[in-house]
Amino acid sequence: MTRRLLLSYLSLMALVLLALEVPFGFVYARNELNRFSHTAELSAVTLASVCEEKLEHGRASDLPEFARDYARRTGSGVVITDRGGMVLADSADAAAAAAEGTNLAAQPDIATALHDRPATGIRDDLVPGVKVLFATVPGGSGDTVPCVVRILYPLTPIAEKVHATWAALGVVGLAVLAVVALIGSALARWITRPLRALERATTQLADGRLTDPPATDRGPPELRRLTATFTRTATRLQHLLHAQQAFASEASHQLKTPLTSLRLRLENFEPHLAACAQDSLGDAIDEVGRLSRMVQGLLALARLENSAITPEAVDLDAVVADRAAIWTAFAGDQRVGIAVGGTKVGRVWAVAGALEQILDNLLSNALGVSPPGTTITLATATATADDGSTVELHVIDQGPGMTAADRQRAFDRFWRAADARHDGTGLGLSMVQRLTRAGGGDVCLNAAPGGGLDAVVRLRPVPTVRARSHSAAHRKIPPLRSSSTTGSRPITGTAPGAEP
Known part of the structure; x- marks a missing residue:
């Protein structure tokens, strides 16, 4: 400027x-x-x-x-x-x-x-x-x-005189421009110094904390007032963010204990209730569990929105293989297979731990709607977008699928389809979208060929020293390789599902 x-x-x-x-x-x-x-x-x-x-x-x-x-x-x-x-x-x-x-x-x-x-x-x-x-x-x-x-x-003498006059005018003009350049440079720096300070402050505020507030006694009066107003706004915003973070931190502890105690007390009623009341007790316990999962999801979203997060390079192939191995045993209990396919895509940009949560939510949703005897497919592929190459992660189920209107609303908080599972919270896909976009990617739901749903997570690849060439055939998913159900690790730390 x-x-x-x-x-x-x-x-x-x-x-x-x-x-x-x-x-x-x-x-x-x-x-x-x-x-x-x-x-x-x-x-x-x-x-x-x-x-x-x-x-x-x-x-x-x-x-x-x-x-x-x-x-x-x-x-x-x-x-x-x-x-x-x-x-x-x-x-x-x-x-x-x-x-x-x-x-x-x-x-x-x-x-x-x-x-x-x-x-x-x-x-x-x-x-x-x-x-x-x-x-x-x-x-x-x-x-x-x-x-x-x-x-x-x-006319030579008069021409020389006129030329000398033009030269003198040119020298005077250059001298005036030089003086104006010196004065204008000082004036421009004086005017833009508060703007540069505001730019640094807004960058710090966007990163989550304003450590160097701009000075309010420099620059023109209008910019001084703007700087003072920005400082007050940033201070107030930081206070609100800290309050929200404190609430998210405290609520995660304060709400878990009463909900856990309520669930235990309801379970203690079971031996003393008549048989006709057992169903109502079971429904109450299920609702408490759903409320607990909803509270955890809301707190996770609050922490995600209030935190300054920076994407890092993550090996997508390793994460897909790890989550497929963890979910294979759980899917086997419901007679649903998990298959991994696609090309090796290497590292992508994602928030630390986000890919695991994304896959856990998508696999939980897919498993909740997959009939016995079907297969959930995890496939990775490279694609070309308007802004460059991208990496696609597909989670494909063979369930009933969703209508186009439902797929548009699936990422809204608390939205659940009319035929969704009763214990869903409607927060899983919203969290998937937030985690994906935090890493610079995006997610969408498409109709899978032959029925079912294809959840497509698009991520930014990490550039390599030697660029790899990808043909159009890379967009096609190669033959799938089924994950073995033997020797799989127990399911630990899986995120709660949110089938809409």
């Missing part, structure tokens, strides 16, 4: 200088030429009066020497003709001089002067290779014109 302000100052000053200096230069050049023309014409009139006097006294033989002497003193050229346009004297050298007795009456300026009218102008054909200013005037004050005097002045 400093450079843009400085450029605006210099541009404005350059326009002002051009608007002032260019017209001044042209006016000066025109005035100098007019003054020079007027001086030449006055000199020619004076010389014509002297020539007329010499002709009246019969001293025409003195005119050649008189013309050469005047030309030497003034650096001009002089041509004198009689009343018929015949050359009486020419101050030019012998090689270029018009021979005495040559008739010049046909030339426009001589013809004009013979008609008792002066003529001035600029021509480049009177002296070879030189542009000259001519002043041709008639001699005599009566009705007759006894002689005509033409004075030729080269």
Whole structure:
């Protein structure tokens, strides 16, 4: 912004200088030429009066020497003709001089002067290779014109003077621009210093904590007020964030104990209740469990929204293999298989621990709707998006699937489909979306070929030193390899499901 302000100052000053200096230069050049023309014409009139006097006294033989002497003193050229346009004297050298007795009456300026009218102008054909200013005037004050005097002045001196003036104007303009650049640079830094401080402060605030608040006593008054308002807002926002974080931390401890105690007390009623009340007791215990899972999900979302999280490189292939092994035994109890397929995709950007939670929620949802004898497929593939290459993680089930309208609303908090499981909380997919976007990716739900649901998690790949080429066939999922159910580890730390 400093450079843009400085450029605006210099541009404005350059326009002002051009608007002032260019017209001044042209006016000066025109005035100098007019003054020079007027001086030449006055000199020619004076010389014509002297020539007329010499002709009246019969001293025409003195005119050649008189013309050469005047030309030497003034650096001009002089041509004198009689009343018929015949050359009486020419101050030019012998090689270029018009021979005495040559008739010049046909030339426009001589013809004009013979008609008792002066003529001035600029021509480049009177002296070879030189542009000259001519002043041709008639001699005599009566009705007759006894002689005509033409004075030729080269324009080189006046051109040099005009060029020197233009050069001086250019130097003055550059000097003014240099001064404006120094003053404008200092002024621009003074104006933008509070803005740079605000930029640093907003970056810190976006990262979760404002450690270096901007100074409120620098810069223009408007920016000082803006900085003060921002500081108050940031302080208030930090206080609210700290309060929310404290609530999330305290509530996770304060709510677990009463819910656990309530569940134990309800279970203790079971031996003392009649058989007709056992179903109601079981429903109450299930509702307490669902409430506990909902509280845990809400607290997890609150911690995710209030924390400053930074994506890191995670090996997606290793995470997929690990979660598939953990969920295989649990899926086997419901006679549902888990198969892993796709290409090796390597590392992707994700929040620490997020991929495990994403897969746990998606597998929990898929397992809840998968009929016995079906298979849940985990597949990885590379794809090309508008902003570059991406990595796709597919979780495909063979359940009843969802309508297009339900797939659009599935990521809303607490939303659950009409035929969803009773113990779902409606928070799992919302948490999946938040975790995916926190790492710079996205997630969507598509209809799987042949029925079922295809949850597609798109992630950003970590660039490698040697770029790997992927053909269009990489988008296709290779033949699946089923995970073995023998030797699998026990299920621990799985996230609660949220089948909508």
